Amino acid sequence: MTEKNTAQWDAGRFVKTLAYFGVIPFIGSISWLQQLFGSSNSSKKATPKLVLVAGATGGVGKRVIKRLQQRGYRVRCLVRDAKKAKEMLGKNVELVEGDITLPATLTPLVTNNVAAVICCTGTKVQPVEGDTPTREKYYQGIKFYMPEVVDVPEIVEYQGLNNLVQAVRSQLSQAGKKTIFDFTKPSEDLKETWGALDDIVMGGTSESSIRLADNSGLFAGNVSVANSGGFVSVRTRNFDPPIDLTGFSGIELRVKGDGKRYKFIIRSDAKWDGIGYCYSFDTVYNIWITVRIPFDELIPVFRAKTVKDCPKLDTSSISSLQLMLSKFEYDGALNPKFSPGTFQLQLESISAYGGQVLPKFVMVSSAGVTRPGRPGINLEEEPPAVRMNDMLGGILTWKLKGEDCVRSSGIPYTIVRPCALTEEPGGKALILDKGDNIKGKVSREDIAELCVRALEQPLACNETFEVKEGENEIAVGDWQGLFGSLNLVRT
Template sequence: MTEKNRAGWDAGRFIRTLAYFEAIPGWSWLKQILPGVADKPENYLSGGKQVGVILVAGATGGVGKRVVQRLLERGYQVRSLVRDKDKASSILGDVETYVGDITQPETLTPEMMANVRAVICCTAVRVQPVGGDTPGREKYNQGVKFYQPEIVGDTPERVEYLGVKNLVQAAAQYWQQNPSGEKIVFDFSQPTPQLQQIWGAVDDVVMGGVSQSEIRFVEGTALFTGNVSTANSGGFASVRTKNFTSPLDLSGYEGVTLRVRGDGKRYKFFLRTESSWDGMAYSYSFDTVANEWITVRIPFNQLTAVFRAKTISDAPAIDTSKIRSLQLMLSKFEYNGELNPQFSPGGFVLQVESISAYGSAKPQFLLVSSAGVTRPNRPGINLEEEPPAVRLNDQLGGILTWKWRGEEAVRESGVPYTIIRPCALTEEPGIQPLVFDQGDNIKGKVSRDSIAELCVRVVEQPQDGNLTFEVKADPNYGAFAANWQNLLARLKRD
């Protein structure tokens, strides 16, 4: 850079830009020792939270509360379906709640299902030892010591069958009426403080230029505006998100839509899968119509891999499950030295109302049922060798029979589903190695921690067919992480 050029260059703004995006070498170390620069959780956005809601029914139960916890740890947006909001608050903390009752279908409204992409149903009747689950009976919860059980509260027919049927019908109706699968990634109509803190300007000052831009949130939109200059060999202005604390997962979608109003200029949109400051990105150029709102549709298979403004011919296709950041840019360059045909230096304005994912991502309904549901009254069954739930099915109001009816309601609903049938649930801590089976013959036990983790893993997978299977723990089978996906792949679809 010549002395003449350097005179117009704002070195302070260059440093502030790098600091805002934590791109200064050694920044991770510096922020630990400098006052006022430590991480602020509200300034970081978890990618997983942005695309679709996961509804957890039975969210205050033994499995449900663990499912909620694991989803939140992974950055998902969770909505808990509960009957008692105060109880939910005491157990789950600050989680979005919807007050409803699966046994009362009129409470399962479209509002409950709004933007829901998956339902995890962990509801169950309450079973406890006769005389109550009193202190000193911890071994009962470990599946070790047996106490005569009884049903408390609603009947198995109302909860395990009618309630599950009501819930899956509510989900089916919502998904049928919202078939496009479009999910909001960023909604600028109601910007939160967190949203305002994640976007920042990245202009050609980082290359020695003097262009300036900003993003402001006005009139229910994000306003990307500024002045772009070709001085000092510059010529671009942009706004970009900080890296998401967990990647934005858009797997299963076909692309992204932008709802924008521009000034007739051609802009670029970038997705980045690398957390590095100046790495490869996937780009798409789009033209705007002056002062008119338009919807820009950006298919993932039409993105161009670039490093700065040069295309990368041998780059892999974008991994849409690992989106680290988003960026909007106005540049005098198109690609490989070619000029942007719609570019002119000076002021510019681009309003953005929303950024959404669109495509064929299928919704999922996951039901936590029980092993043994087909065994009561099954020919050839020796009840003396069966778990207590099978032996005491009639005494417990037909609990397994009604669970089976609930499964059938899910299968008949027409929604994509997975039905998990755990063996005896225990409070043993930790995630265990698992064994999967089909045909409803295995016996054993498994921790609620393990089932909660399995629920989250299953709902994260693309849905390629309806599935029912049983599961138990087996300490001799290897680590959970090493076997669960292979086990799923071997199962037969319903």
């Protein structure tokens, strides 16, 4: 044995490493061996998406909530009066108080973890002679009552919409990207999630750590080849539940390194010693770079040996991530950019990229928003909201400005412009159109369903369209076909 292979091995650090990753339930037990090679909890399902519904107590909003729940979403309701909302919506929904016209109320309590928004807010409009507490006259949408606005449309439809958009913009505008770790936002989770996993587990003496420094995560330490070692790494504990990256193309790292070659390892198996899917990447000394790791280019590896005929990574259930600096590439080949000694790799973020772009902000607007003042419009033939736009505080004009805030936000959106809303049963055929010309009516039930389905349809992304019901009673079965028809209609 050479001298470098007889360095002092630190048994205490070995035990601490295994304990961190939950491999040793308690010191002295031998069950860690079973855990090491056995148990898996990868059968747990990923958490469903959380959708924020604004205008949750409204005629469309309350129906949107029901349908979201039926389709398995988690729902958070933005309401102005939680007590009133609880009476109306029951106990089974999360309620947060807020008012879109008051930006200070749109706190992280409202926006945290929200994956999409369906906005069904609207200026309160009612018959001049008043309405019933359940707003029957206003809601039925067939018989005409002289309307009046109760709130100021500029403040609700435009400023309010803009406030809501701004509150969620940064988290929803990264189309096709999902941030997994953002090291620029310090959080205690780092210590709880990431831990060092060095060659100590094989008798080596290398030592590394990850900590927050300079607005980034700093993976640093010393790598030594003593005792036939030669690797350092940081690995996450198993995610619980696992992360679902279905539909994404790969992982994107934002890193600044030291010119060395590192490995990124991703696992979909919660076993400690299972197959890791690896990708080697080179860093550029002291320069921030973006590294893209396509899932298709990952190499399945078991204990540094490549595995032939291995199934592809199950991206629907990612259980852990690891970053490594190793003397070895794969199957005994040497890392050409390796040198023992100190190293450092700074991390800004780890994200998934190339995901399907789906609408993340669905706005219920109104047919007619571009008609007030449009040349060639015969007001006699137009619906009341268009005819009386001025009398109603320019409600449609301000709705159009609200739409503009959504369209220019960078958030993938769908803007739904219903014709006259009714309380009639849903389940009708729907007709979508562009150009703001159609007239008709449509059930709030069907609009709610349309909004929820839009969240799942790439073809609904960044579209603005009008909608009315057709003559026949055939409910929409083919949502993809319906949204696909938008490419065919005139603009």
